Amino acid sequence: MGGPNKALDFARTMLTSAEDLLNEWFETEIVKAPLARLASELGAPPSQKNLALGAMMMAMRHNPGMARPRGGTGALTQALVNVVRDRGGVILTDQQVKQVLVDDGVAVGVRVAGGKEYRANNGVISNIDAKRLFLQMMDESDVDAADPDLRERLDKRIVNNNETILKIDCALSEPLRFEKYNHRDEYLIGSVLIADSVQQVEISHHDPSIGKIPDSDPSMYVVMPTMLDPSMAPDGKHTLWIEFFAPYRIAGLEGTGQNGTGWTDEIKNKVADRVLDKLAEYAPNLKQALIARQVESPAELGERLGAYNGNYYHVDMTLEQMVFFRPLPEIANYQTPIDGLYLTGAGTHPGGSVSGMPGRNCAHVFINSQKPMFKALTQTWKSLQNKTKEIF
DSSP, rough: OOOOHHHHHHHHHHHHHHHHHHHHHHHHHHHHHHEEEEHHGGSSTSSSSOOOGGGHHHHHHHIIIOOOTTTTTTHHHHHHHHHHHHHHOOOOOOOEEEEEEEEEEEEEEETTTTOOEEEEESEEESSHHHHHHHHSSHHHHHHHHHHEEEEHHHHHOOOOEEEEEEEEEEESSSSOOOOTTTTOOOGGEEEEEEEOOOOHHHHHHHHTTTTTTSSOOOEEEOOGGGOOOGSSSSOEEEEEEEEEEESOOTTTTTTTSSGGOOHHHHHHHHHHHHHHHHHHSSTTHHHHHEEEEEEEEEEEEHHTTOOOOOOOTOOOGGGSSSSGSSSGGTTTTBOOOOTEEEETHHHSSTTTOOOOHHHHHHHHHHHHHTTTHHHHHHHHHHHHHHHHHHHO
């Protein structure tokens, strides 16, 4: 840190808000607004304290930088599939797990829809969110036997707001051109952040938390993958996707629409129209270049991704739910109170996005747990914990 004063300054920075940090370092809205929009990707408005980390993410995008696999994210998935199969593994798809099977306090397999069971030799690893895993996919008695406080802490301690995203995928006949903004094609290689002001970004995050759709003056996140990788579209054509913050449940419409969230095809397309209109103010050629579009409401996207209440990060990425607090201290090291049951995914450290780090970290913990010395130490530690509980 360079000394105690710098260390304290860093601690203060982490406790402040993205808005405060941006006001400290920058003067103009044209700089602050997009950075505020990026900071809010963590799932909270820029004024929220303890969220300054979000404003630092742009620096991380430059160093060490970001990358995309040629062919799109699906190419990364295929590469992982190839590795598993090359090692003799089997991958099953379209198998909805209904229950984790536990015998004598040890996870021994899973039961899928239709009743078929798959038994595990060494353990079960889950990359869905902890709430669904322990509150919906396990017998209460099995969880309570391992930790009588865990179910209540998961239900009450983990905080997720109502914010998620509406996603728009587009096919274009030509790339966007930001003619009013000294357009250069290289602008389209990375992410494009549309944000007019910090206040606009604040509203775009506050409104979803109370069930309102902030589409009167949309802020958005835009990516045109084909500018970097032309192989993802026919020659001369392009793809575009847009993220727009929206509520998972629309206030006043609960219990109706898709999955009882209030979203309907009519509402989602109306919102998409407004978002594209706003983008066209920046890139006027959008409307003539648009060949086709697909709109996914928060309810549809959440169902496709398996995201509980549409939260694609599983758990909001606010400071009190990060690092050794993610998702709770007692299950933050990829292990759980159920022997043989491991937790990974966006709801574990270091959080959401396509980094591969939660899976890598969990894999190391799982591999080490199979070593005899590790098993012996684990049993000793659990014995000491039980004795401590008996004493107190």
